[in-house]
Amino acid sequence: MRTQATxxxxxxxxxxxxxxxxxxxxxxxxxxxxVVLVLIQLNEQDQLAxxxxxxxxxxxxxxxxxxxxxxxxxxxxxxxxxxxxxxxLIFGFMRLAPFGPIRWIAGVxxxxxxxxxxxxxxxxxxxxxxxxxxxxxxxASADAAYYGVxxxxxxxxGAVIAELVRSGVKSLPKxxxxxxxxxxxxxxxxxxxxxxxxALTAMLPSLLSQFVVIxxxxxxxxxxxxxxxxxxxxxLGSGYSNILQTLVVAALIFIVINFILTWLASKLAGRxxxxxGGDTAPVTSTTMGPALSVR
Amino acid sequence: MNGFLExxxxxxxxxxxxxxxxxxxxxxxxxxxxxxxxAVFRISPVxxxxxxxxxxxxxxxxxxxxIIMVLGVLAVWGQLKITFSSDFELNxxxxxxxxxxxxxxxxxxxxxxxxxxxxxxxQAEAARAIGLSFLPAARVVVLPQxxxxxxxxxxxxLIALTKNTTVAAAASVAEASGLMKTMIEFNPNLMVSIFLTxxxxxxxxxxxxxxxTTWLSDKLAVAR
Numbered sequence: 001m002r003t004q005a006t007x008x009x010x011x012x013x014x015x016x017x018x019x020x021x022x023x024x025x026x027x028x029x030x031x032x033x034x035v036v037l038v039l040i041q042l043n044e045q046d047q048l049a050x051x052x053x054x055x056x057x058x059x060x061x062x063x064x065x066x067x068x069x070x071x072x073x074x075x076x077x078x079x080x081x082x083x084x085x086x087x088x089l090i091f092g093f094m095r096l097a098p099f100g101p102i103r104w105i106a107g108v109x110x111x112x113x114x115x116x117x118x119x120x121x122x123x124x125x126x127x128x129x130x131x132x133x134x135x136x137x138x139x140a141s142a143d144a145a146y147y148g149v150x151x152x153x154x155x156x157x158g159a160v161i162a163e164l165v166r167s168g169v170k171s172l173p174k175x176x177x178x179x180x181x182x183x184x185x186x187x188x189x190x191x192x193x194x195x196x197x198x199a200l201t202a203m204l205p206s207l208l209s210q211f212v213v214i215x216x217x218x219x220x221x222x223x224x225x226x227x228x229x230x231x232x233x234x235x236l237g238s239g240y241s242n243i244l245q246t247l248v249v250a251a252l253i254f255i256v257i258n259f260i261l262t263w264l265a266s267k268l269a270g271r272x273x274x275x276x277g278g279d280t281a282p283v284t285s286t287t288m289g290p291a292l293s294v295r
Numbered sequence: 296m297n298g299f300l301e302x303x304x305x306x307x308x309x310x311x312x313x314x315x316x317x318x319x320x321x322x323x324x325x326x327x328x329x330x331x332x333x334a335v336f337r338i339s340p341v342x343x344x345x346x347x348x349x350x351x352x353x354x355x356x357x358x359x360x361x362i363i364m365v366l367g368v369l370a371v372w373g374q375l376k377i378t379f380s381s382d383f384e385l386n387x388x389x390x391x392x393x394x395x396x397x398x399x400x401x402x403x404x405x406x407x408x409x410x411x412x413x414x415x416x417x418q419a420e421a422a423r424a425i426g427l428s429f430l431p432a433a434r435v436v437v438l439p440q441x442x443x444x445x446x447x448x449x450x451x452x453l454i455a456l457t458k459n460t461t462v463a464a465a466a467s468v469a470e471a472s473g474l475m476k477t478m479i480e481f482n483p484n485l486m487v488s489i490f491l492t493x494x495x496x497x498x499x500x501x502x503x504x505x506x507x508t509t510w511l512s513d514k515l516a517v518a519r
Contacts, residue, residue: 008411008419008437009340009429016340023341031347045375115501116494117458120472124490127479131486212357219359223465230362234369244370251362258357 047244056245061236065246069232070253076146076228077215080153084214085207087154088161093196095166098187106162113159119220122152126224145226153214160213164206168199171278202278208265209282212258219254229253299488302478311474312496318391318460318470323453325396330403335438337404338411340429348404355401364394364465384469391463395456402452410445411437415519443515450508454501471496 012020042048055061094106113121129151130144139147172195180190222230233250237243265282273280302308336348355363367390371377379389414437422432442449461472475493479486 008338008433010423012340020341024343027341027343027347041375041377047374111502112494112498115458115498117461117472117497119461119464120475120490120493120497123472123476124479124486124494127483127486131483216357216359219361220462222361222365223462230359230365234365237369244366244374247362247366247370251358251366254359254362255354255357259353262353262357 042244052240052242052245055240056236056242056249061246061249065232065236066229066249066253069227069229069250072146072226073215073218073228076149076221076226077153077211077218080150080157080214080218081207081211083150083154084157084161084210087158088165089196091158091162092165092169093191095162096169096191110159110162113155114163116156118152118156118217119223121156122148122220122224125151145221145224148224149218149221149226149228152220153217156217157210157214160210161203161207164203164210165196165199168203168278169195171202172198198276199278201272201276202280204272205265205269205280205282208261208268212261212265215258215261216254298482299485302482302485302489302492306474306478308471308474308492308496311469311471312500314463314468314470315457315460316500318388318395318463318468319453319457321392322395322399322456322460325392326399326403326452326456329396329400331407331438333400333404334407334411335433337408338433338437352401352404355398356405358398360394360398360459360462361465363398364391364462367391367394368466387466387468388463391460391466391468394466395459395463398459399452399456402455403449406445406448406452407438407441409448410441410443413444413517414440440517443517446512446515447508450504450511454504454508457501457504458497 010016039048091106091110094102095110097103097106126145126148129139129147130141133139133147134141134144169191176194176198177190180194185193218228219230221228222234225231229250230247233246234243237246240246262282269280269282333348333351336344337352339345368387372386372390378386380386418436418440419432422436427436460470463470464473464476467473471493475489478489482489
């Protein structure tokens with residue numbers, strides 16, 4: 001990006017330097033004005049009161065709200081990452097199967113789960129677990145939202161990962177498959193021993209950014225009553241009537257965790273690029289959006 | 296399937312989907328405008344503007360949309376008392392559009408930036424050679440080509456936006472996912488058919504958008 005950014009404009013001469021200085025000053029003024037306006041509005045509504053911020057940041061808030069909430073957010077996301085990978089590998093393999101009908105069925109399942117919004121999936125799964133599964137005694141009815149979140153995240157992100165596996169294998173140089181055939185491997189062996197392992201290495205950074213998507217989408221659990229970070233923060237906020245402050249803290253926790261993961265993904269991409277024939281650049285994906293180019 | 300058809304008479308399913316589409320259209324316009332400005336910031340020669348663009352993208356991209364929506368409704372409206380309309384429903388609708396625009400602008404910005412990367416350096420150099428300064432060069436040479444190169448990521452962002460309009464349920468906007476929740480609550484025995492109705496509704500909206508994106512990105516690709 002750096003190199004490209006500098007090609008768009010020349011090294012500045014005296015006039016351009018003056019213009020840049022003026023623009024910098026103007027931008028600074030605009031940012032300051034916005035900050036001041038926000039502070040005035042916050043102050044008018046008594047949102048700058050020290051005890052509101054103290055109650056959102058003290059030991060009680062962390063020990064009884066943010067950390068337990070974060071634990072559930074990370075637990076649900078962590079489980080969902082693993083199950084989504086399994087789901088994605090199975091359906092990725094199926095989409096590469098030599099037998100047509102298996103490919104088509106897998107294709108329909110993957111396209112369906114990618115097209116349905118995660119929230120719609122979660123609402124349905126919540127009712128499914130609480131009204132149908134829980135009465136049968138398989139799960140506690142209090143856990144319906146928890147399972148709804150995990151399964152909802154699994155099927156959507158699993159479908160995205162299945163696409164990653166498929167396109168990862170397709171993006172490998174043709175020689176890999178030909179070499180496997182030349183040493184006498186069957187189609188299945190070639191996929192299992194040569195192509196998918198390389199595609200997976202190439203996918204790792206994208207998987208890590210998919211983890212970010214899963215963590216962000218786990219906040220949707222708030223809408224089906226799952227006790228995760230956002231839910232706990234809202235509860236803390238309604239208890240001490242400092243909801244603005246607690247939500248800001250929760251948002252910052254999400255941002256820090258996801259920022260670190262995004263950063264790791266791009267580091268990893270650089271490291272892995274020598275180990276595979278595939279493309280390692282992490283796919284920046286929108287939450288609930290297709291991670292790769294749409295088919 | 297007993298009673299399934301009556302559901303269509305009882306609940307305004309089409310109206311709920313129309314709400315999702317309206318949210319999509321307005322938020323698409325909002326996020327495209329904001330995202331383009333941010334993309335220009337990020338490629339501009341002015342350091343502070345680049346910093347603003349980068350921080351915006353890094354902060355917003357890593358925040359869950361649900362938090363942005365809930366912050367808007369519970370904090371900005373609930374605590375700061377900022378009201379856009381005296382009409383309750385319209386007010387929340389505007390909040391939802393703003394939250395969706397803020398969130399997706401970060402992805403539009405990234406999409407356009409990736410499009411800028413597809414424009415060969417010679418184009419910017421040629422623009423400078425005929426005397427265009429940064430803004431005119433960006434406006435008439437770089438961005439038009441960048442946008443055509445960014446069709447695929449922009450289309451993906453639009454698809455994501457369409458599905459994310461369901462999160463407006465957090466701002467109690469009467470859209471399809473919230474309607475599905477109400478319908479299942481009152482007709483738990485029809486749970487699966489209600490879910491499939493709404494899910495297929497989204498497939499009907501989203502899958503053609505994907506096909507259109509692929510078709511457009513082939514058709515509009517800059518021949519090089």
